[in-house]
Amino acid sequence: GIQSVKWCLLCYKTFELIMSYEVTAQKILKDSIKSAIYIDDKARSFYQEASEKPELEEELTVNLYNNFKENGISLEIFRYTKGDENNNEKLNFITQNRDFAILDWKLLGESGEEESLKILNEIVSAKHIHFASIYTSKDDLDEVLLNILSYFSEKNKSYYDDIKEELELEKFSSQLITILNQINLNRSDNQIIK
Numbered sequence: 001g002i003q004s005v006k007w008c009l010l011c012y013k014t015f016e017l018i019m020s021y022e023v024t025a026q027k028i029l030k031d032s033i034k035s036a037i038y039i040d041d042k043a044r045s046f047y048q049e050a051s052e053k054p055e056l057e058e059e060l061t062v063n064l065y066n067n068f069k070e071n072g073i074s075l076e077i078f079r080y081t082k083g084d085e086n087n088n089e090k091l092n093f094i095t096q097n098r099d100f101a102i103l104d105w106k107l108l109g110e111s112g113e114e115e116s117l118k119i120l121n122e123i124v125s126a127k128h129i130h131f132a133s134i135y136t137s138k139d140d141l142d143e144v145l146l147n148i149l150s151y152f153s154e155k156n157k158s159y160y161d162d163i164k165e166e167l168e169l170e171k172f173s174s175q176l177i178t179i180l181n182q183i184n185l186n187r188s189d190n191q192i193i194k
Contacts, residue, residue: 020164032130033073036100038064039119041107050165073100080107085118094119095126105136111128117151124152142185149184 022097043061068075077100084090085107094101101123107115116134123132136144150160167177 001181030071033099035074035076035098036068036102037078037094037098038075038102039078039080039094039107040104041109041112042104043077043079080104080112080115080119082108082115085122087116088171091122095122095129098129100125100131100133102135103127105134105138113147117147120148121151140180145185 038061040181042058065075065077078084078090078094088178103116103120103123105116106112113168120132120134123129134144138144138172167180
């Protein structure tokens, strides 16, 4: 009866609030992003002819450009080559006057994660870039996230090797180590950490 009606009204108001939040968040995002850069070793520059058998990244370049253009966002394409992560002029080009960066995780075909991390560090350090996205065809996204967390933790490999050795000496069960990994991966989710 009355409790059901109150419950339905509460659900409706909650739904209305969530939808209002999503619309507002999308508007804020749309208003915040006016200039973006797409960084990939296989990106197709606009002056470059399409390949006979275009790679996925070439098609992605065109699709991104068209989608961003439709939404009033300027998109610059940066075709990465080895060493760009150490070139100040190119790093300035990547970070200058950008709101959003889209970065390939494997900048050297099947490798290049370290190079991506160096560029990501420049992106994160730029005061005016509000958003960054890393994309990959890699199936193990947890490994990508762990690499990023490790890189920005300001700790070196020996630090983590020491922790691993201590855990092994304590003879913790693999189940406990799995739980610790989940806490590490989801450190911002209070429910998981609890």
